[in-house]
Amino acid sequence: MFADRSASALEVVAQRLFDGTLPGRIWKVDLEQAETDPFAGQSFSAIIGFRYLHRPLFPALKNAVAPGGLVVYETFTTQNLRFGRPNSPNFLLQPGELKTIFQDWELIFYFEGVLPNPDRAMARLVARKPG
Missing domain, CATH: 3.40.50.150 (Vaccinia Virus protein VP39)
Structure with a gap:
C-alpha cells in the first residue's frame, strides 16, 4: 500500500500500479490530520x-x-x-x-x-x- 496526502504523488504511483510494474494499492490519507x-x-x-x-x-x-x-x-x-x-x-x-x-x-x-x-x-x- 502506498500512502500519501498528495493526490498528484499517488497518481504517479497509480500509473505504475496499473501498468503492472508495481504491486499494491494506493491510500490517500493525511496522517497528520487523522482524528483517530x-x-x-x-x-x-x-x-x-x-x-x-x-x-x-x-x-x-x-x-x-x-x-x-x-x-x-x-x-x-x-x-x-x-x-x-x-x-x-x-x-x-x-x-x-x-x-x-x-x-x-x-x-x-x-x-x-x-x-x-x-x-x-x-x-x-x-x-x-x-x-
Missing part, C-alpha cells in the same frame, strides 16, 4: 517511510506492524541544519531518536550520519517487531 488512529484495524508485514517525520504517529505505526514484521525508515536529523531544508525541528530527528523509538524491537540495521550527493544528514533504520 489511521492504521486502526490494519496489520502490515512491513511499513516503509522515507523523508517523513510526524512523531505522534510512531505508536500507531509500531502497533500496525504484525509480529515479526519490519519497519524500514529514513529521515533527516538535526545535523541537516547545515545543509538547508528541512530546517524545522518538527521534521528533524534528534541524535539517536529513531533508534530509541524502536529500542524494544530487533535492530537489523542502523545508520546515522551524513550522506553525499547531495549532502544530507539522515538516520536510517531497519527493525523487526518482536513475536
